[in-house]
Amino acid sequence: MTNWQATRPTTDQARAWARVRANLRESAGARLFDQWLKPMELIEGDEPDTVRLALPSAFATNWVRSHYADRLHLEFKAVLPEVRSVVIETRAPSKVARLTSVETFDATPAPRAVAAAPMQPVEADEQPSLFGGPAPTPAPAPRQTRAKAAAPAPVVAAPAPALRVPADRPPLDPRLTFDRFVVDSSNRVAFNAALSLAEPGPPRFSPLFLHGGTGQGKTHLMHAIAHAFLESHPEAVVLCMSAERFMFDFVAAMRARDTHSFKSRLRSADLLLIDDLQFIAGKDSTQEEFFHTVNELVGAGKRLVISADRSPQSLDGVEPRIIGRLGAGLVADIKAPDLTLRRTILNRKVADLPEIQVPIDVLDLLASRIRGNIRELEGALNRVVAYAQLTGDKIDMEFAVATLGEVLRGAQRRITIDEIQKLVSRHFELKPLDLVSARRARAIARPRQIAMYLAKRLTTRSLPEIGRKFGGRDHSTVIYAVRKIEELRDTDRDIDNAVRVLMKELEG
Ligand SMILES: Nc1ncnc2c1ncn2[C@@H]1O[C@H](COP(=O)(O)OP(=O)(O)OP(=O)(O)O)[C@@H](O)[C@H]1O
Incomplete structure (x- = not known):
């Protein structure tokens, strides 16, 4: 679509942003794009080597920083080589004319940024990443880096804390410091x-x-x-x-x-x-x-x-x-975290979200009910916060209990990715290793996508964690798998039946 509704982009950065958004929308998919990337605005300034992007909440900013910082940097660099850093910050939405949606100016995908960063392997029918197209590496490779002597172009989080994700570093999670x-x-x-x-x-x-x-x-x-x-x-x-x-x-x-x-x-x-x-x-x-x-x-x-x-x-x-x-x-x-540690971890997380009010009794509820596994504890807090942001409701005990009912029940019986992989490989008569292998035959790739889909739906593992558990795949491969199976469930009765049977067996 090329209907011009908003301000026509005039500067190089605005033109590049139009391209980058078009690419992101195409490769991330409408749902993910609309939820996280669409609200992002370009803040135009006078630094040609620095791109500044703003999101309306700290929550969304943190999410985009941790999932898309390096992609954004590479995408911009592919279109505008002078870009050395991308700054992602929180700002109230601007009142001036802004680029409202990617369809408003140019939906032609930009040239692809390839091979600038170590990429994970992908399946032939798994769209690999935000860059689209086949993965540049033909075979799976572990994450490897040799940092360059020349100062790498960092993606700087602003205002603070600084997030540096040079493009040629391994995909380490920047939050795990x-x-x-x-x-x-x-x-x-x-x-x-x-x-x-x-x-x-x-x-x-x-x-x-x-x-x-x-x-x-x-x-x-x-x-x-x-x-x-x-x-x-x-x-x-x-x-x-x-x-x-x-x-x-x-x-x-x-x-x-x-x-x-x-x-x-x-x-x-x-x-x-x-x-x-x-x-x-x-x-x-x-x-x-x-x-x-x-x-x-x-x-x-x-x-x-x-x-x-x-x-x-x-x-x-x-x-x-x-x-x-x-x-x-x-x-x-x-050792398993005790109540005090669980509570302190929640306090830290809440302190990262200054615009969100989570009452003490809700934090106490989470810390006392979700024991043993910090991933589940964090997942529960994220869920309450995300639901509150989506619905606009205030977080209180009633809201938390209603939102977490399923999670609290799930905490009784925890489904693991190993369990999912075993069951899916048995169901499709594959060897368990097939699911973590790089084999691309559809007879293996489809069950693998189903297993990734189940991992996303039934565990609190993050997308990068799921990718790691499936032979070190990139999180965008997991996103693609989840989307693909969601689509197929609507159109392919066999796939939908298989997913239902597997879910039933896993949920007991
Ligand atoms: N002491 C801690 N302080 C802050 N965050 C923590 C702490 N321990 C765990 N976490 C958080 O809990 C989540 C799960 O931790 P992590 O992935 O390191 O677990 P793990 O022991 O490697 O689990 P697995 O064996 O299942 O892979 C991460 O988001 C991590 O940041």
């Missing part, structure tokens, strides 16, 4: 060990093995180590992957008879982070390779961080020599 981690007796040893490992100079120990229950902060500490380490070692190579990804890449390398590049990539790491080690249980050749990787990195004085849901000694199906090697570093556990 040390200063946002609440420390108490349940996690102090793990926190101090993580801090110490990120310090400059030769590591005092390696590997660091973090273990604890789901949603208790292991990934948070791993990302925090990576952020802090990259801060003090901008030239460092940091690799961050799940054990499943390690296994999958290794198996793929063996099949391609090219284990050499796999080994050299991993061994080039100054900091290697491997999540969810329990997944290598029973995988003999992967364990063999893992053992050598650990030995070589530790022997070369490199940093290695491993997480699992249990202690090294409890890792059934893992070779004793690996357990011995892991135990020789520093092992730190994270």
Whole structure:
């Protein structure tokens, strides 16, 4: 559509913004775009290398910063190469003429920004990302970075806190930093060990093995180590992957008879982070390779961080020599959070949303009812806040109980992504590994999309977390899968039936 309703964009930035919005709308999909991206306005100024975008609430600003900051930067750069940073801030909607919707001027997608950042692999029929089109990398790759010597173009959050997401850094979650981690007796040893490992100079120990229950902060500490380490070692190579990804890449390398590049990539790491080690249980050749990787990195004085849901000694199906090697570093556990920690974490989160009033009794309700898993606690708060913003209602006990009924019931019986993957692969007669593999055949890709859809609907995992659990895929692949299955449920009775059966079985 090219009906001109609003002010015709006159400056380069306004023209670029028109293109970027058109691209975002096309690739993010109408629902996501309308909810989060559409309200964003360009604030025109006189800095040609800085783009300023404003959103009307801190909540939306935080969301867009954490999900789209690097994309926005790359999209702008593709259209306007002089752009060095994109600032996303909160401002009241302007009263002056503004670009009201993407259809108002130019819906022609701009040239694609490709290969400027490490991209995750995607399926042939999974639209990959906000850039659209096939993924630039043909095979799955772990997240890897070598920060450039020249100052990277940062995306700066304004007014504060600063959010720096250079385009060539690994897709670490910018929120998972040390200063946002609440420390108490349940996690102090793990926190101090993580801090110490990120310090400059030769590591005092390696590997660091973090273990604890789901949603208790292991990934948070791993990302925090990576952020802090990259801060003090901008030239460092940091690799961050799940054990499943390690296994999958290794198996793929063996099949391609090219284990050499796999080994050299991993061994080039100054900091290697491997999540969810329990997944290598029973995988003999992967364990063999893992053992050598650990030995070589530790022997070369490199940093290695491993997480699992249990202690090294409890890792059934893992070779004793690996357990011995892991135990020789520093092992730190994270215990279930007590009421005080849960309450403090909620206070911190609420402090990040200054325009939202959440009464004390509601915070007490959440902290006392949602125990054990901080992810679920945060998810519950986000849900109350999001519903209040959508409905315009004030948050009080009645509103919270009505909004959280389902979540509080779900807390009784927690559905995990592993459970979903097992059930979906059994239902479609696939091997469990197929769902985390890069195989693109529709017979595998469709069940994988269904499993991602169920993970989004039935767990409180975020999109990036779901992507990670499906072989390190990008969050936009998950968004695409969810949208696709939603569409298919309306048009394809078989898919809808399969989803219903699976949901029923999972919800019990
Ligand atoms: N001590 C803490 N302070 C602040 N936030 C926390 C803390 N512990 C966990 N969180 C938050 O809880 C959420 C879940 O944490 P995280 O993803 O690190 O869990 P995990 O232990 O890796 O879980 P899993 O094993 O299921 O992957 C994240 O949003 C994280 O920021």
